[in-house]
Amino acid sequence: MLLVVLFLVLAAGGVLVTSVLIDRPEWSWLSVLLSVLAAALLVVERFRRRREASSSSPGSSPEGEAGREPGEAADDEADDREPDEEDTDAADALLVSDSEDEVVVVDERPRYHLAGCGWLGERAVEGLPVREARELGFTACARCAPDAVLAEKARAVR
Known part of the structure; x- marks a missing residue:
């Protein structure tokens, strides 16, 4: 997951630099979109880990753990x-x-x-x-x- 986020951030940076170099400011919105997508993936991963941690905590099943x-x-x-x-x-x-x-x-x-x-x-x-x-x-x-x-x-x- 982190590799995907890293790729998205690098792509966002590349698109932003390209939009400045070729004087196409509308392309910068693609950079923003890629950055927001990367942030959303990080949030989803955090909630997934939280859910896994809470499901392995005591009291998650009536019989005890596992x-x-x-x-x-x-x-x-x-x-x-x-x-x-x-x-x-x-x-x-x-x-x-x-x-x-x-x-x-x-x-x-x-x-x-x-x-x-x-x-x-x-x-x-x-x-x-x-x-x-x-x-x-x-x-x-x-x-x-x-x-x-x-x-x-x-x-x-x-």
Whole structure:
């Protein structure tokens, strides 16, 4: 998707330069159209990723994650692998960076989570404000997507 957007932006630049060089200002509208199309593709991709992240968060199915019964160990719980880091966009990071909403952390682990994160299982957790978790160097869990969830909550309050 990013390659398509890059191609569209380069094409828009090429059309704009060409319109100036051959003195055809009406062609500059084609450049604007290509730029708007590239922006629309980026927005669509962002919403697609958000939807994927929210569908993999806990509570998305009545039985728990991936059809497991509650309390049943997941593969990454069994072998103790760390979940990936959430791909947080700058707007969401700004919204949650000063937030006092509580997240949970596991001692000696780099991620912070929502309290209902399936990765936590029976691990001992400590609650703290997301602002403090970020200051201490913790990063958001991709599995429960706390930054996206808390940013959405902050937007709903506004």
